[in-house]
Amino acid sequence: MTEADVLKLAAAEWTLELVRDGMLVGLGTGTTASLFVEGLGRRVAAGLHVAGLATSARTARLAAANGIPLVEEIDRPLDLAVDGADEIDPRRNLLKGRGGALFREKLVALNAERFVVVADSGKLVDQLGAGVVPVEVLPFLWRRTAAELAALGAEWALRQDRGQPYVTDNGNLILDLTFADRIRDPVGLAAAIKGIPGVLEHGLFLGIAVGCIVAGADGIQILGRLD
Numbered sequence: 001m002t003e004a005d006v007l008k009l010a011a012a013e014w015t016l017e018l019v020r021d022g023m024l025v026g027l028g029t030g031t032t033a034s035l036f037v038e039g040l041g042r043r044v045a046a047g048l049h050v051a052g053l054a055t056s057a058r059t060a061r062l063a064a065a066n067g068i069p070l071v072e073e074i075d076r077p078l079d080l081a082v083d084g085a086d087e088i089d090p091r092r093n094l095l096k097g098r099g100g101a102l103f104r105e106k107l108v109a110l111n112a113e114r115f116v117v118v119a120d121s122g123k124l125v126d127q128l129g130a131g132v133v134p135v136e137v138l139p140f141l142w143r144r145t146a147a148e149l150a151a152l153g154a155e156w157a158l159r160q161d162r163g164q165p166y167v168t169d170n171g172n173l174i175l176d177l178t179f180a181d182r183i184r185d186p187v188g189l190a191a192a193i194k195g196i197p198g199v200l201e202h203g204l205f206l207g208i209a210v211g212c213i214v215a216g217a218d219g220i221q222i223l224g225r226l227d
Helices: 003-018 031-045 057-065 102-110 142-150 186-194
Strands: 024-027 051-054 080-083 115-120 133-137 154-158 173-179 199-202 211-216 219-224
Touching: 003 031, 003 080, 003 115, 003 211, 003 219, 024 031, 031 057, 031 080, 031 115, 051 057, 080 102, 102 133, 102 199, 133 142, 133 186, 142 154, 142 173, 186 199
Parallel strands: 024 051, 024 080, 080 115, 115 211
Antiparallel strands: 133 173, 133 199, 154 173, 211 219
């Protein structure tokens, strides 16, 4: 197990303490979120009663394999949603979506009373944009959508999966945007991307996370609040 893996496990285990009996819990996608799902499965096996809403088919399979009851629809907000992040800035703005589930991840996060991010300290950045900004787009006329995104100053790449275009659980494509500089105006960029016809969702999660649980060499750091 690498040092990063140890940190991710520590953060995931700490986050499990937020789960209470009877909760509806949003289950994120990605390596750190998977550790949380596996830990939640152990608590369910020990007698905890919860229901989970998965953000991807991959997470749904993992949750089922770990004995977590799943729902596909909810008639009230989730009590808690837990997910990872690719980048976290000092204001708890996030870049997400390298795992390909950004659309459902955002829907789940927005439909939770508390959205908490679990990560290792390597995900902390001073300013978003060190990596790609994923954008989920309709397959229909996607090249025209890509041209509009390029006009925002981005280079784009159609995400691939074993030599073929990556297809999301929603049947759509992902364009990974790269900007020459870090993102100086995340709010403005998010609005500009969302305003392009053909764009369904982007990986900028702004002002959504109430708290981040970050594991580093010096222990657990809490950004924001968890209550």
